[in-house]
Amino acid sequence: MRTTKMSVLLQRRMTLFMKAALFVCFVQVFLGATLAQPAADEVTALPGLSGPLSSKQYSGYLQASGTIKLHYWFVESQGNPVDDPVLLWLNGGPSCSSIMGYLTELGPYWVNSDGKTLSANDFSWTKVASVIFLESPAGVGYSYAGSPDYTTNDDKTAENNLLALLDFFKKFPNLVKNDFYISGESYAGIYIPTLAVKIMEQKANINFKGFAIGNGALDIHLLVETSYQYAYYHGIIGDRLWKQLQLSCCKDGSCQYIGSTNPACVDAQKEAQYFLKHIGLNPYDVTGDCKGSYSSEMNSFSMLNFLGSWKSTSGPPGLHSAFLPCIDTTQGDAYMNIPEVRTALHIPSSLTLKWTSCNPALAANYTNQYTSMHSQFTTLLPNYRALIYNGDADDVCNFLGDQKFAASLNQTELGERRPWMYEGQVAGFVKEYKQLTFMTVKNAGHMVPMNTPGPALQMITNFLKAQPQ
Structure with missing residues (x-):
């Protein structure tokens, strides 16, 4: 007992x-x-915001190669940050800051017209994911190289982005297990696939699942060819010029605009580019207004500059022309240079540079290495899911070019092209493949989350959850 x-x-x-x-x-x-989580990087409050932060935020620097430090701004998911996916957001340029994405597109707050205060974004992508806004490459925003002879290109940018990501997960080891996606727009159509290939090839300790590219620079030849086609069928250029482009640059249904040696083709493109430059049309949103107020630094900056930088010396010099971007960045520029904002984001006082949305000087010295991302997509698609989406009002990285690019990948089709819906209305059209989805977004320009925030949030939510659009 x-x-x-x-x-x-x-x-x-x-x-x-x-x-x-x-x-x-x-x-x-x-x-x-x-x-x-790095306590020293935590953002406890934001100037111009009434009330507490909607979720935890962090801002600081990530180590890339050598003396390069890339500034990041990380926002935890407002849903379930322990389990929700982690999303890297990259703006394009090359040389434009991803903080533009935070302040005007998908961040939890949008900067107001006064350049001093913030308003809540009810359609922030942080509703469904934790988002890293990375200022890349060095020389963009508050990122810096620490070397006076610094130059960069597509491959170097991808390598530095990977090193910065690895450093991020050292700071946040609790997130290594979370699904990880890369997203962005414009020249991020180059940044994203090149980074994704490096993650795959180096077998990085990242739970990488896929990537989403909006209005991406995926194939320069297709974008230039369809840019003229888009302009003609949207009533921007007339019959005479369109026929001249077709007769002098095209043969048997195939067109050569980039590197053409035909003087008539070069002249026709010069005329088309001069026309597009001087009529005051907003090429990033042909249905929208050309904003009369913009940063003086942006006056000589254009997506068309990077299109032209890929051309051979015999190509149309009109593609090199400065182009009024018609995008008002003054509010974001003003907010990011407020001393209290710099302090809140832990920007060192020794860093005296002025923050600008884009850095034209860096863009001018940036070396474009790739004319197409076809090879990268072919490498990635057997292992990762991809989304290509395009606002249908953008002529710079237009939907026709990216639609042709998607079709050229020869992926298994899962159905016919069909409309997709948002709140009972047609929001665009979708074509689904085995590992790839191509979508258009109605009434959106180059910056889809800014123009149509509701449909954009629904789109990215479905993609992250691997649900049909």
Whole structure:
């Protein structure tokens, strides 16, 4: 009897011991996850915002190669940050800041017209994911190289972005397990696939699942060819010029605009580019207004500059022309240069540079290495899911060019092209392949989340959850 009582007592003590041990383990895991986050980088408040932050935010620097430091701004998901996916957002340019994406597109707050205050974005992508806004390459925004002879190109940018990502997950080891996606727009059509290939080839300790590219620079030849086609069928250029382009640049249904040696083709493109430049049309949103107020630094900057930088010396010089971007960036520029904002984001006082949305000087010295992302997509699609989406009012990285690019990948089709819906209305059209989805977004320009935030949030939510659009 005594033996039985001792056995029961011992069993109870063992049970209590096990519960205590489990509790200690739970506390250690909880504290580990909490303490893993870099306290020095936490953003506790934002100037111009009335009320507390909607979720935790962090801002600081990530180590890339050598002396290069890339500035990041990380926003935890407003849903379930422990399990929700982590999304890297990259704006394009090359040389434009991803913080434009935060302040005017998909961040939790939009900067107001006064350049001093913020308003909540009810359609922020942080509703469904934790988002990293990375200022890349060095020389963009508050990122810096630390070397006076710094130059960069597509491959160097991809390598530095990977190093910065690895450093991010060192700062946030609790997020290594989370699904990870890369997203962005415009020249991020180059940044994203080149980075994704490096993640795959180097077998980085990142739970990489896929990528989404909006109005991407995916194939320069297709974009230039369809840009003229888009302009003609939207009533921007007339019959005479369109026929001249067709007769002098095209043969048997195939057109050569980039690197053409036919003087008539070069002249026709010069005329088309001069026309597009001087009529005051907004090429990023042909249905929208050309904003009369813009940063003086942006006056000589254009997506068309990078299109032209890929051409051979015999190509149309009109593609090199400065182009009024028709995008008002003054509010974001003003907000990011407020001293209290710099302090809140932990920008060192020793860094005296002025923040601008885009850096034309960096763009002018940036080396474009790729004319197409076909090879990268072919490498990636067997292993990762991809979304290509285009606002249908953008002529710069237009939907026709990216639609042709998607079709050229020869992926298994899952159905016919069809409309997709948002709140009972047609929001665009979708073509689904086995590992790839191509979508147009109605009434959106180059910056889809800015023009149509509701449909954009629905689109990215469905993509992250691998649900039909």
